[in-house]
Amino acid sequence: MVDDMALAPADAPVQADAPPTRGLVAQAIRDTLSGAGAKAGLVWICVVGFCAVFAPFLANSYPLAVKIGGHWSSPLLRHLTPVDVILLVMFFACVILALIRRLTFARKLAIGGIVLVVITPLAYLFVRPPSLDVFEEYRDLAKQGKIEAAIYAPIPYSANDRMRDQPEDRLSPPNRRHLLGTEDTGGDLLSRMIHACRIAMSIGFISTGIAVVIGIVVGGVMGYFVGAIDLFGMRLIEIFEAIPTLFLLIAIVAFFGRNLYIMMAIIGLTTWTGDARFIRGEFLRLRNQDFVHAAVAAGLPVRSVLFRHILPNGISPLIVSASFGIASAILYESTLSFLGLGLVDEPSWGQMLEQSLGVGGTFIWWIAFFPGLAIFLTVFAYNLIGESLRDALDPRLHGIE
Amino acid sequence: MTTYIIRRLLLFFPTLLGITIVVFAVMALSPGGVGASLLTREGGMDPRVRKEVEAYYNKRYGLDKPLPVQYLRWLNEVSPVGTKEAGTGFPQAWGFGFKMPDLGESLVRHRPVIDLMKESLPITLLLNFISIPLVYLIAIVTGITAAKHRGKIADVGLGSVLLAMWSVPQIWAGVLLIGFLGSNQYLKIFPVNGLHDVQSDGMTFLPHIIHGAFERGWLLDSLWHLVLPVFCLSYVSFAFLSKLQRSSMLENIGLDYVRTARSKGLGEKTVLYQHVFRNSLIPLITISASILPSLLSGAVIVESIFGINGMGKLIVDGALAHDRELVLSDALVIGGLGLISYLLADICYVIADPRVSYD
Numbered sequence: 001m002v003d004d005m006a007l008a009p010a011d012a013p014v015q016a017d018a019p020p021t022r023g024l025v026a027q028a029i030r031d032t033l034s035g036a037g038a039k040a041g042l043v044w045i046c047v048v049g050f051c052a053v054f055a056p057f058l059a060n061s062y063p064l065a066v067k068i069g070g071h072w073s074s075p076l077l078r079h080l081t082p083v084d085v086i087l088l089v090m091f092f093a094c095v096i097l098a099l100i101r102r103l104t105f106a107r108k109l110a111i112g113g114i115v116l117v118v119i120t121p122l123a124y125l126f127v128r129p130p131s132l133d134v135f136e137e138y139r140d141l142a143k144q145g146k147i148e149a150a151i152y153a154p155i156p157y158s159a160n161d162r163m164r165d166q167p168e169d170r171l172s173p174p175n176r177r178h179l180l181g182t183e184d185t186g187g188d189l190l191s192r193m194i195h196a197c198r199i200a201m202s203i204g205f206i207s208t209g210i211a212v213v214i215g216i217v218v219g220g221v222m223g224y225f226v227g228a229i230d231l232f233g234m235r236l237i238e239i240f241e242a243i244p245t246l247f248l249l250i251a252i253v254a255f256f257g258r259n260l261y262i263m264m265a266i267i268g269l270t271t272w273t274g275d276a277r278f279i280r281g282e283f284l285r286l287r288n289q290d291f292v293h294a295a296v297a298a299g300l301p302v303r304s305v306l307f308r309h310i311l312p313n314g315i316s317p318l319i320v321s322a323s324f325g326i327a328s329a330i331l332y333e334s335t336l337s338f339l340g341l342g343l344v345d346e347p348s349w350g351q352m353l354e355q356s357l358g359v360g361g362t363f364i365w366w367i368a369f370f371p372g373l374a375i376f377l378t379v380f381a382y383n384l385i386g387e388s389l390r391d392a393l394d395p396r397l398h399g400i401e
Numbered sequence: 402m403t404t405y406i407i408r409r410l411l412l413f414f415p416t417l418l419g420i421t422i423v424v425f426a427v428m429a430l431s432p433g434g435v436g437a438s439l440l441t442r443e444g445g446m447d448p449r450v451r452k453e454v455e456a457y458y459n460k461r462y463g464l465d466k467p468l469p470v471q472y473l474r475w476l477n478e479v480s481p482v483g484t485k486e487a488g489t490g491f492p493q494a495w496g497f498g499f500k501m502p503d504l505g506e507s508l509v510r511h512r513p514v515i516d517l518m519k520e521s522l523p524i525t526l527l528l529n530f531i532s533i534p535l536v537y538l539i540a541i542v543t544g545i546t547a548a549k550h551r552g553k554i555a556d557v558g559l560g561s562v563l564l565a566m567w568s569v570p571q572i573w574a575g576v577l578l579i580g581f582l583g584s585n586q587y588l589k590i591f592p593v594n595g596l597h598d599v600q601s602d603g604m605t606f607l608p609h610i611i612h613g614a615f616e617r618g619w620l621l622d623s624l625w626h627l628v629l630p631v632f633c634l635s636y637v638s639f640a641f642l643s644k645l646q647r648s649s650m651l652e653n654i655g656l657d658y659v660r661t662a663r664s665k666g667l668g669e670k671t672v673l674y675q676h677v678f679r680n681s682l683i684p685l686i687t688i689s690a691s692i693l694p695s696l697l698s699g700a701v702i703v704e705s706i707f708g709i710n711g712m713g714k715l716i717v718d719g720a721l722a723h724d725r726e727l728v729l730s731d732a733l734v735i736g737g738l739g740l741i742s743y744l745l746a747d748i749c750y751v752i753a754d755p756r757v758s759y760d
Binding site for chain 1: 412415416419420423424427428431432561564565567568569570571572573576577579580581584586587694695697698701702705716717720721723728731732735736739740743
């Protein structure tokens with residue numbers, strides 16, 4: 001039995017006097033991150049990611065700790081949902097895994113996957129938040145003077161807190177209590193925007209992940225086998241490219257109902273064509289190279305030739321397109337939400353933006369400006385990163401230097 | 402070249418078939434399907450009446466037949482060749498032959514789909530045909546300017562602005578434009594609803610002055626209504642194309658033929674505009690195919706924001722109303738337009754670059 005990895009060109013023996021080489025992709029990522037634009041983009045995405053993970057601790061109507069009648073309790077922790085817990089556990093697992101240096105990337109990925117699979121059922125079994133949310137409960141208690149001491153979240157309003165006890169705060173412009181103002185229904189805009197980071201982050205990553213996987217499989221098979229499979233695959237790609245993604249998305253969401261997971265799946269299922277084209281081109285270029293012939297001659301299964309030998313050498317264009325893909329997925333989600341096809345109970349930037357053109361043609365500038373700015377900055381950040389990745393990976397530009 | 406075009410035209414059929422199958426499958430597999438969801442709309446109906454209505458719809462549109470039969474039935478209706486009633490179409494005596502394609506009748510609006518299309522398609526095409534030349538013209542000028550000053554502050558600044566512009570969501574731009582330039586609270590400069598003023602029917606065509614007062618006329622009124630939608634529709638493509646034009650110019654400037662042209666003593670202007678510029682247009686022509694589909698989906702957003710009754714609005718309304726016939730016809734028309742634009746781009750590509758050959 002031949003070891004799969006032994007034939008990969010990356011594993012070729014390195015001469016002792018040669019400088020240590022780094023992979024093309026690793027080098028490109030390093031080059032990218034040295035640019036100011038990509039750095040700024042990454043910082044913003046980290047901010048959004050942080051908000052997504054710690055949303056309940058940043059904006060919550062329930063105090064983190066409260067002292068009533070002489071003993072302390074934590075309503076905030078009691079009201080955490082299973083999703084909150086899973087996100088927190090996964091975040092800390094990723095941080096710990098990133099700090100351990102001895103494991104390979106594949107091992108880390110596997111351990112992360114195992115943690116996710118273990119924690120999900122546990123969280124849904126054991127985390128039982130109260131089914132009824134009375135957001136004004138602690139504000140009322142504070143007014144009655146029953147709270148002796150309390151620690152609140154930085155923004156003491158939950159995303160779905162409609163401020164029923166403070167009707168005078170509805171539709172108020174940015175002020176000291178509500179930093180970015182409030183919505184028509186009374187929700188605090190900043191709090192809703194922080195909670196909406198979750199949708200923005202997850203839709204980008206998951207839908208692009210689906211698109212990349214489909215693109216690699218379809219494009220790889222097309223580029224490697226050519227002939228009839230290639231012709232059929234190209235027709236398939238043409239079909240999907242001839243339907244504007246937004247049209248298909250609208251049709252499917254209108255018929256299947258509003259569901260974040262369906263939305264992610266559809267964005268992934270309709271945007272893979274560009275990735276497939278890239279991968280097909282790379283595979284067409286690489287399929288006749290010596291290391292591929294060697295792998296075939298060694299009797300390796302097709303799966304191994306395709307995905308362990310050719311793919312690592314042809315993956316670089318995909319990194320660029322994935323970065324732009326995340327940006328366009330976020331745009332699709334916000335557009336759908338704007339058109340009234342998004343989620344109803346969960347806040348999303350696009351859905352907030354839609355409310356800015358209120359009843360009777362009034363225009364509420366703070367609801368229009370801030371959520372739109374958040375969408376813009378996130379899309380801009382991914383585009384900046386994609387742009388500098390493309391520059392870093394472009395061999396023609398390296399020649400000029 | 403002719404063989405290539407014929408081959409491509411023949412490939413239209415399987416592709417259009419595929420598009421409509423995908424869309425039909427989506428609708429058929431959705432919970433509730435098409436027949437049932439139509440009826441839930443008219444709730445509060447007497448059960449007996451409901452049954453009658455259901456039977457009527459089933460008979461009329463074949464909604465109780467197996468799905469493949471339903472699809473084939475629709476396909477037979479829209480195709481110019483198929484079964485028909487004797488006495489119409491080409492071989493008049495036969496039950497099979499050439500006939501007028503029939504896009505069916507909207508299940509919700511109870512009007513022939515072809516009429517709805519005739520009303521809305523020209524509006525969307527008008528928006529696009531104003532946008533495309535405008536976008537190309539400005540993008541080429543900006544791209545050349547950036548390339549001429551490459552590496553300098555003008556180029557870097559323009560590059561960042563274009564990338565930012567490319568990232569601005571159309572929904573945000575539209576909402577801000579309406580809010581700040583079209584609402585009563587701020588500046589009310591532009592009209593924001595529809596393509597014509599309510600009184601535009603009574604206007605003269607050209608602007609003129611009656612009794613010392615300026616009358617803007619139908620043409621100017623329409624143009625006035627078009628400013629914001631066209632801007633909103635085109636700025637994304639503009640940013641994208643400018644960047645493309647810049648990089649294409651730069652790529653060409655580094656090539657050997659430019660050095661040759663310079664070394665034989667041609668002026669910088671001649672080199673730039675007669676040699677580099679012409680060659681740098683090739684990527685812009687290739688990309689023109691994907692511009693039309695992206696402008697069409699841009700139209701969905703722009704028409705929804707600005708209340709224009711074009712294809713985009715027809716699509717959203719049709720999908721929201723679960724209108725099977727309308728959605729299928731939309732898919733057919735949008736898909737067909739996309740395919741035609743891809744073919745046109747390929748032909749333009751050959752004309753622009755003699756090295757390219759498809760035979």
